[in-house]
Amino acid sequence: MRVLVVLLALSGCCLAQLSVKMPGDIVLGGLFPVHEKGEKSPCGAKVYNRGVQRLEAMMFAVDKINADKTLLPTIRLGVNILDTCSRDTYALNRSLEFIRGSLNNLDVSAFECNDRRPPRIRSNSTGPVFGVVGGSYSSVSLQVANLLRLFHIPQISPASTAKALSDKSRFDYFARTVPPDTFQAIALVDIVKSLNWSYVSTVYSEGSYGEYGIEVFHREAQERNVCIAAAEKVPSAADERVFETILGKLLKKQNAKGVVLFTRAEDARGLLNASKRMQTSLHWIASDGWGKQQKLVESLEEVAEGAITVELQSEHMPGFDEYMMSLTPDNNHRNPWFDEYWQDTFSCILPQYMNAEDVDQEICSMDLRLSEKVGYEQESKVQFVVDAVYAFAYALHNLHRDLCRPKDKVCPAMATYDGGDFYRNYLLNVAFKDLGNSEVKFDSQGDGLARYDILNYQKLPNTSGYHYKVVGKWFHSLELNIDELVWNRGSDVIPTSACSLPCAVGMIKMQQGDTCCWICDKCEDYEFVYDEFTCRDCGPGRWPYPDKLSCFDLPLQYMRWDSLFAIVPAAISCLGIILTMGVVILFIRNNDTPIVSTSLDYLDFSFAFLP
Structure with missing residues (x-):
């Protein structure tokens, strides 16, 4: 215990990073990749659009739940959202804040007792950390889940799909609103087979997402007679040289025109960048690490054209677009990273961040707003973030109904309820229709339903723009509209990816x-x-x-006497007989001549009749 106290103290001292904090009777933690990985520091400078949208989706869901008079009517949810910077070790360190908050809220100082009444949560307390929404990357969720389970804190991920997370002997407090990669890998093999490809290369990211996913793909491909020409792993923090080396190895397998990607978004973009620099063209089939992200293919449209990608089937969350479009740096003070996101989206600088070096940069106008015209599009995992928050809310609602009086806030029995029992008895048993009217529930392993859209990155007709077009879906089996596929340079002919062509007849x-x-x-x-x-x-x-x-x-064929093939041999045979008889007669008539008489009569006549 002393080691833990020292560890938490150090984390509080050294990791005083920004976070989103909203007070509430019950606090849900959040882990999202707001920033990219840094090369020399944990966090990079680039802000991810998808990370900011997922963070805002969690706050959007919490706002709606807090305004709902039928769901947790006496309890107000709060949040404590942290940036993982897309790095598992950094996310693990940041998650110590959840543990510290949980321990603090289980301490007696968090309760008050007045007038001999039962103990209750202090009005100024942030409340116990009942659960965590996140992380996004599987590598992050694997690390964080190992920590949270030690303190009985349930976790729901809206994006982590690694197969290993279904193992309840290791991750017995983990659930997710998305399915494991097992189904996605099968869907990718189904796509390869539907294109009649038998020889492909694969590229996968280092870490649980890529390694577990490609393992299932390779196994399924082998069972279905698809050969792997080359399998290349992208190491963490790969640079341009690494991507060019990988691409060079792929190009050496000249007959493997198809390349299957099971990579993170930044690794997929790194490959596309290398392909553009090396002026090469391959045919990409990618997992949901690529999905339908527009930022990933920005300025790389030509080398990405024709790519087939898999994306979890998701519904538009009603109200979220209006929520995002209403946000500005002036009214969104609870998100400390929103200013960065704003500046990155509009390629401008806010006045409060200007210094002497920024005189040449454009100042952000007060009239700027997020809209489709500036490239805003609801991120594909927003639904699953909202569903994760609502899953916690419904489970907490049922827990409150069973343990507390209707008008109570967080009663002592609820505040001290074991997280493992909450996970097994309440969280895994929720089933509801979400804001988009989709069914949400978990199986016995805590996994979500497996439904995928199949997308094709195509050039828009008569324009210079590109878009992702839905060309199929996968739910237990593949439905793919082959005729709607468009390949590199607008070709509608399916490319060949085979080591050897089929043999001709015979x-x-x-x-x-x-x-x-x-x-x-x-x-x-x-x-x-x-x-x-x-x-x-x-x-x-x-x-x-x-x-x-x-x-x-073979049919038996008999020779006819009126056939030329019968007449000619018969005539020749008759001629031979006549000549033979003539020789015999000649011998008989000249039998008393010296030549004939001196010969052996029996032998001479035998020769005449031999063939």
């Missing part, structure tokens, strides 16, 4: 090492193709069909 495969690579060898005229690797003799009286797939019995 030919078999002679394999050369890899099961997907072969040369074609022709069967003999009297042989048929027994299987794709073997020719077999049809046997006596049989002959192969033209397609060489089987044999048939």
Whole structure:
């Protein structure tokens, strides 16, 4: 315990970073990738649009719940939202704040007792940390889940899809509103097979998301006779040189035109950048790490054209777009990163951040607003963030109903209720329709429903713009509209990605090492193709069909006397008989001559009748 106290004290001293804090009777923690990874520091300078939207989605959901008179009517939810900077170790350190807050709120100092009444939460307390929404990256969730389970704090992720997180022996306080990558990997193999590709390369990110996902893809591909030409891992904090090296290895496999990506967004963009610099073109099939992100393909549209991506099927959250479009730096003071997001979105600088070096930069106008015209689009995981918050709210509502009186806020029994029991008895058992009228529930492993959209990145007709077009869906099986696919440079012809082309009729495969690579060898005229690797003799009286797939019995043919083929041999035979008889007669008539008489009569006559 002493070690823990020292650790928490150090974290409070050294990690005094910004956070979003809204007081409430019950506080939900939040973990979102607001900033990118830093090269020499934990956090980079770039602000992620998706991270800010997910953060705002959590506050949007909390605002709606707090305004709802039927859901947790006597309890006000608060938040404590932290930036993970897209880095698992940094997120783990930041999560210590949840632990410290949880311990503080379980201490008796958080309660007050007046007039011999039962203990109740102090009015100025932030309330116990009942659960955490996040993280986004699977690597972050894996680290944080291991910490939170030690203190019985449930966690719901709106984006982490690593298969390992379904293991309840290790992550028994973890749930998610999204499905595991097992289904996504199967969907990717289904896409590859539907294109008749048998030879592809793969690229995956270092960490649980990429490594677990590509493992399932490789296993499923092998079972379905899809060969892997090259499998390249993108290390953490990869630079331009690393991406160019990986791309060079992919290009060496000239027949593997298709490349399957199971990468984080920044790694997918790194590959596209390398492809643009090296002026090369490949055909991409990508997981939801790419999904339908516009920022990922910004200025890289030409090398991304034709990409097929998988994205979790999500519904537009009604009211969220209006909420986001109403926000400005002047009215959104609870989000400390919103100013950065604003400046990045509009490529300007707010007056309060100007200094002598910024005189040439454009100052942000007071009239600026988020809209579709400036590229605003609801991020695909917003629904799952909102669903995660509502899942906590419904579970807490049921817990309050069972333990507290109707007019109570957080009664002592609820404040001290074990997080493990809350997770198993309440959180996993919620089932409801969300704001978009989609069904939300968890299976026994705490996983969400597996539904995916299949997208194709296409150029808009008669314009210079590009967009993601939905060309199919996956729910247990693939439905793909092949005719709607558009490839590089607007081609509608499905490219070939095979080590060897199929053999012609009457030919078999002679394999050369890899099961997907072969040369074609022709069967003999009297042989048929027994299987794709073997020719077999049809046997006596049989002959192969033209397609060489089987044999048939040769029909018996009899010679007719009026046939030319009968008349000519018969005439020749008759002539031979006549000549033979003439020789015999000649021998008989000249039997007393010296030449004939000196010969062996029996032998001479035998020669006459021999053929």
